[in-house]
Amino acid sequence: MCDCHQFEGYEAEFAINGYSAIAVVERFKPDVVLLDLGLPGLTGFDVCKWLKRHPQYQHTRVIAVTGYGSADDRVLVALLFASA
Numbered sequence: 001m002c003d004c005h006q007f008e009g010y011e012a013e014f015a016i017n018g019y020s021a022i023a024v025v026e027r028f029k030p031d032v033v034l035l036d037l038g039l040p041g042l043t044g045f046d047v048c049k050w051l052k053r054h055p056q057y058q059h060t061r062v063i064a065v066t067g068y069g070s071a072d073d074r075v076l077v078a079l080l081f082a083s084a
Contacts, residue, residue: 018042022050030060037066037077048080 013028015021018039025033025047033051037044044064051057064077 015039018044018047021047025051025057025060032061032063034063034065037064037068045076045080 011028013024013030015024018041021033021035021039021044022042024030033047035044035047039047042050044066048062048064051060051062066073066077068074068077
């Protein structure tokens with residue numbers, strides 16, 4: 001999704017799996033996370049749950065990026081990400 005570290009004045013970092021996503025969040029402290037729900041290792045669902053358990057990330061906005069499209073997946077995304 002991003003092969004650069006700066007774009008239009010914004011800084012960006014990326015991760016290749018759920019475990020490295022958590023490491024990036026801890027180091028980078030982003031305002032916004034574009035989160036692929038189908039990440040290998042820990043899924044995007046798992047990463048979002050981790051973010052919600054840590055108060056220091058309560059103001060971090062999470063945008064789900066997914067190809068999942070079943071009705072059950074949409075309900076799960078809506079419930080999990082409603083306050084993320």
